[in-house]
Amino acid sequence: MDPFPFIGAYVYxxxxxxxxxxxxxxxxAEPMPGDDAVLQAWAHFHNGFFQSALESGLDLGPAGVTVANKACCVYANYLxxxxxxxxxxxxxxxxxxRMQATIEPLNPAAWYWQAYALGRYSQGISVAKALAEGLGQRIRAALEETLRLQPLHADAHVALGAFHAEVIDKVGPLIGRMTYGARKDVGLAMYRKALVLNPDSAMARLEYARGLVMLEGNPDSPEATRLYEQAAAIEPMDAKERLDRDLAQAELGD
Structure with missing residues (x-):
């Protein structure tokens, strides 16, 4: 894995x-672990040592799967x-x-990281192809289960908002609603709810801005620009938030 480019900026x-x-x-909304070894894996994650977080998480067995999955997804998505x-x-x-969810069906993280990983994979192969392969329904079901188990999971609200936006953008509002249950008003409400739950999130603003552009069809949306500007001004607390903030700044620079 390529290293986080700002190693030493965060020392947890x-x-x-x-x-x-x-x-x-x-x-x-991840519950804080009581095991110091798991906390150490999370420290690796927050400091930007994503490979160490992945490896140490996997070494810890079931208790470390969530930090391993988050580290792997953040690395894959950004670096x-x-x-x-x-x-x-x-x-x-x-x-x-998916395997974690079969063992721990009441663990919202198991459902969320399944949905997140499949969502990013779908974007990589094209959302239209992913929908044809049935991935859209899997992603939506996993996100809805995440929120059923943990209604305060702000990132799941963001991801479900993105689901509605991506589907409508690719197949249109009518087919999106009839075939996949995607609706513009629901998608926008999901983004707004995420910001209520996590008002300091640059990532939520980034995804909200992208969703607005897809749902409104206006690449110069003033509201999207405002969200990008807000995301770019947020002071990051850890390595992942730094990547989000820098991505927002890059979007504004385009």
Whole structure:
């Protein structure tokens, strides 16, 4: 894995991770682990050592699967230069999360990371192709299960908003509603709910802005630009948030 480009910018140990857990995990509503070894894996993640977080998480067995899946997805989405490797990592994560859900069906993270990985994989192969292969229904079902188990999961609200936006963008509002249950008003409500739950999220603003462009068909949407500007101004708390903030700044620079 290529390293996080700003190693040393964030220096968390287990104590700091525990102290700032609520803010660091406002997006995924992940419960704080009581095991110091799992906290250490999360410290690797927040510091940007994604490979260490993945490997140490997997070494910890079931208790470390969630941090491993999050590290793998964040690395694949933001840092992996090879498209084939990106897609392979998403498929590996989706399968790992699927297996986790069979063992821990009440664990919202198992459903969320399955949906996230399949969603990013779908974007990589084209959303239209993914819908034809039935991935859309799997993604939506997994996200809805995430929210049934954990209604405060802000990132799942973002992802479900993106589902509605992507489907409508690719097949139109009529087929999107009739075939996939995708609706513009529901998608926008999901983005707004995510920002209520996690108001400091640059990622939620990035995805909301992209969703607005898809749903409104206006690449110069003033509201989308405002969301990008807000995301670009947020002070990141960890490595993943730094990647989100920098991506927002890059969007504004285009």
């Amino acid at each position: 140990d287990t104590g700091c991770v525990a102290q700032h857990w609520k803010r660091l995990h406002a997006g995924d 992996e230069p090879s498209e084939k490797s990106r897609l392979d990592l998403f498929l590996e994560t989706a399968e790992r999360a």
